[in-house]
Amino acid sequence: MNGMRIQAQQYPKFTGANIWISAEGSGSAFIGFSLLVPEHLPYLDHALPLKPKSASPLVFAQARPVIRGKLGKAIVVGYKSGKLGGPTQFELTEGRLFTASEYEEWAEADIPLREVVVDEKMDLEIGERILIGNKDLKVVGKAKSLMFVLDTPLLFMDLRTAQEVLLKNSLHVNMVIAQTAKGFTPERAAKELEAFDAEFKTIDVRTLEQTLGDIIDTYVDEPMKAVQFLRVMLWLAAGLIVGMITYVTTLEKTQEIGVLKAIGASNFYVAALISKQVILMSVIGVICGLILSYIFAVAAPIFVSIHPIESGIVVLISFVVCCAGGYLAGRKAIAVDPMVAFRGEM
Amino acid sequence: MGSVVEGKGLTKHFGEGDARVVAVDHVDIAIEESELVMFMGDSGCGKTTLISLLGCILTPSEGDVWIDGEQIDYANHDLSQLRSEKIGFVFQLFNLIPYLTAIENVMVAMDIAGLRHDEAEKRAAELLTQVGLDQRLHHRPAQLSGGEKQRVSFARALANHPKIIFADEPTANLDSRQGMNLMNLVRELRHEHRTTIAIVTHHEGLKKDADRVIQMKDGQIVSV
Numbered sequence: 001m002n003g004m005r006i007q008a009q010q011y012p013k014f015t016g017a018n019i020w021i022s023a024e025g026s027g028s029a030f031i032g033f034s035l036l037v038p039e040h041l042p043y044l045d046h047a048l049p050l051k052p053k054s055a056s057p058l059v060f061a062q063a064r065p066v067i068r069g070k071l072g073k074a075i076v077v078g079y080k081s082g083k084l085g086g087p088t089q090f091e092l093t094e095g096r097l098f099t100a101s102e103y104e105e106w107a108e109a110d111i112p113l114r115e116v117v118v119d120e121k122m123d124l125e126i127g128e129r130i131l132i133g134n135k136d137l138k139v140v141g142k143a144k145s146l147m148f149v150l151d152t153p154l155l156f157m158d159l160r161t162a163q164e165v166l167l168k169n170s171l172h173v174n175m176v177i178a179q180t181a182k183g184f185t186p187e188r189a190a191k192e193l194e195a196f197d198a199e200f201k202t203i204d205v206r207t208l209e210q211t212l213g214d215i216i217d218t219y220v221d222e223p224m225k226a227v228q229f230l231r232v233m234l235w236l237a238a239g240l241i242v243g244m245i246t247y248v249t250t251l252e253k254t255q256e257i258g259v260l261k262a263i264g265a266s267n268f269y270v271a272a273l274i275s276k277q278v279i280l281m282s283v284i285g286v287i288c289g290l291i292l293s294y295i296f297a298v299a300a301p302i303f304v305s306i307h308p309i310e311s312g313i314v315v316l317i318s319f320v321v322c323c324a325g326g327y328l329a330g331r332k333a334i335a336v337d338p339m340v341a342f343r344g345e346m
Numbered sequence: 347m348g349s350v351v352e353g354k355g356l357t358k359h360f361g362e363g364d365a366r367v368v369a370v371d372h373v374d375i376a377i378e379e380s381e382l383v384m385f386m387g388d389s390g391c392g393k394t395t396l397i398s399l400l401g402c403i404l405t406p407s408e409g410d411v412w413i414d415g416e417q418i419d420y421a422n423h424d425l426s427q428l429r430s431e432k433i434g435f436v437f438q439l440f441n442l443i444p445y446l447t448a449i450e451n452v453m454v455a456m457d458i459a460g461l462r463h464d465e466a467e468k469r470a471a472e473l474l475t476q477v478g479l480d481q482r483l484h485h486r487p488a489q490l491s492g493g494e495k496q497r498v499s500f501a502r503a504l505a506n507h508p509k510i511i512f513a514d515e516p517t518a519n520l521d522s523r524q525g526m527n528l529m530n531l532v533r534e535l536r537h538e539h540r541t542t543i544a545i546v547t548h549h550e551g552l553k554k555d556a557d558r559v560i561q562m563k564d565g566q567i568v569s570v
């Protein structure tokens with residue numbers, strides 16, 4: 001849960017952009033289908049609310065690369081080197097950046113080298129080749145790991161390469177990201193850009209905050225609703241098991257409790273005895289659960305990060321559930337008839 | 347009234363209608379200090395029910411009980427505290443707590459009465475020595491013979507200086523030799539420590555030591 005949240009935010013935060021522009025009605029390039037023609041947006045380079053020349057056109061699209069003959073998943077990020085959206089040479093852990101296409105004017109004939117910078121965790125070597133849509137790309141560098149949701153690695157390449165490989169060489173992009181000019185809050189900048197676009201209706205402008213919210217909604221919270229439901233079921237099941245265990249152990253103790261009462265134990269004494277055992281049991285259980293969850297988090301097939309506050313709540317809930325079980329068991333114990341001491345055997 | 351325990355018009359019935367059983371039927375009885383009283387009678391005649399009433403484990407359907415001269419007010423009396431302070435029990439099936447050692451089993455009764463741990467430990471060791479188990483303090487019930495278990499039971503019953511000990515067929519699950527040994531312990535407690543004991547048993551050998559043998563039939567006392 002928390003791991004997905006972290007991964008959902010990793011890339012957008014890394015870019016340093018605080019203005020995210022997508023096609024009108026797409027609801028952000030992370031969510032809907034967004035295609036923009038950057039030629040239509042030259043004003044972005046000089047728009048007052050934006051830092052001059054900060055606007056960076058971006059291809060951001062899911063792809064299914066073939067790596068060593070195996071189909072994998074990745075997100076292709078096409079950007080212009082030196083602009084927002086991908087690593088600079090200094091941010092690579094190995095190798096070099098792709099060769100940038102040397103063009104000022106956009107032209108379909110201007111086809112750059114097919115080079116790609118991969119995620120350092122992808123276990124690929126410099127010089128190796130991967131296939132995307134039957135086109136093979138050469139790995140030239142490795143970037144610091146920046147996995148997207150569900151451990152999806154990012155493949156960085158030149159904007160033109162991405163267009164050629166994924167968009168049939170059309171000159172569209174999926175979004176344009178930018179930074180605000182001095183004196184503009186992201187909210188104000190977004191508002192003014194939208195106002196300017198009001199009559200053309202070509203773009204949606206969002207702040208980083210909104211974009212992160214969109215991503216988390218779509219990639220984490222929506223799909224997690226089912227998981228949330230399962231979680232609640234799990235808690236109920238766990239609570240039920242604890243309840244059953246305490247119930248059964250108390251039943252097993254009927255004779256013992258009866259004898260204790262016969263020799264003078266008060267209801268309070270018996271209830272305290274049972275509570276002590278239940279609390280001990282739940283403390284041990286909760287500690288085991290916590291340790292196991294950390295161990296399993298490391299071994300989990302997707303990146304899982306355990307949130308301390310979430311674990312705290314979980315611990316609290318389990319404790320409350322256990323105590324409720326203990327309370328029921330205690331009541332059961334109080335109801336035991338001391339006469340059993342004369343009849344049964346321990 | 348010098349009696350340790352007294353019952354007047356004690357009646358206890360179980361169930362209703364056709365299933366109604368009168369287990370104890372208008373019994374008057376008084377047990378004096380340092381007395382050894384033996385209860386005898388066929389199975390089902392109401393012996394266990396009677397000593398449960400006198401031992402304040404059961405509430406009578408009719409009649410009253412006095413412990414140490416004080417009449418029990420069943421609505422308001424804290425019976426568990428009364429049992430803890432004034433009454434000791436020994437059960438036919440021992441009923442020692444299986445995961446506790448002999449000394450811990452005796453200490454439980456003292457813990458219930460609120461005695462400090464170190465004092466309880468000291469006194470429990472003394473009591474177990476008194477019943478001849480000084481070599482068995484740290485054995486668990488499973489490691490003890492039936493006779494030894496019943497000795498631990500007596501030590502537990504003696505834990506809080508009770509006014510009286512009720513023992514319900516303590517020898518029924520022992521072989522005859524262990525039964526004899528246990529009866530020797532009962533005699534010893536009676537003669538050397540002047541403990542008041544009410545015992546349900548078929549042990550004829552104890553008859554000559556008993557101050558009174560109470561014969562029961564169908565919930566009533568038929569001869570004293």
Ligand SMILES: Nc1ncnc2c1ncn2[C@@H]1O[C@H](COP(=O)(O)OP(=O)(O)O)[C@@H](O)[C@H]1O
Nearest residue numbers: 360361367369388389390391392393394395396
């Ligand atoms: N809890 C109970 N419910 C119904 N009947 C009982 C209960 N306890 C005892 N009785 C009945 O009361 C009678 C006396 O029982 P009890 O006092 O155990 O006899 P004894 O100890 O002399 O063998 C028996 O008929 C028994 O079935």
Ligand SMILES: [Mg+2]
Nearest residue numbers: 393394395514
């Ligand atoms: Mg009986």
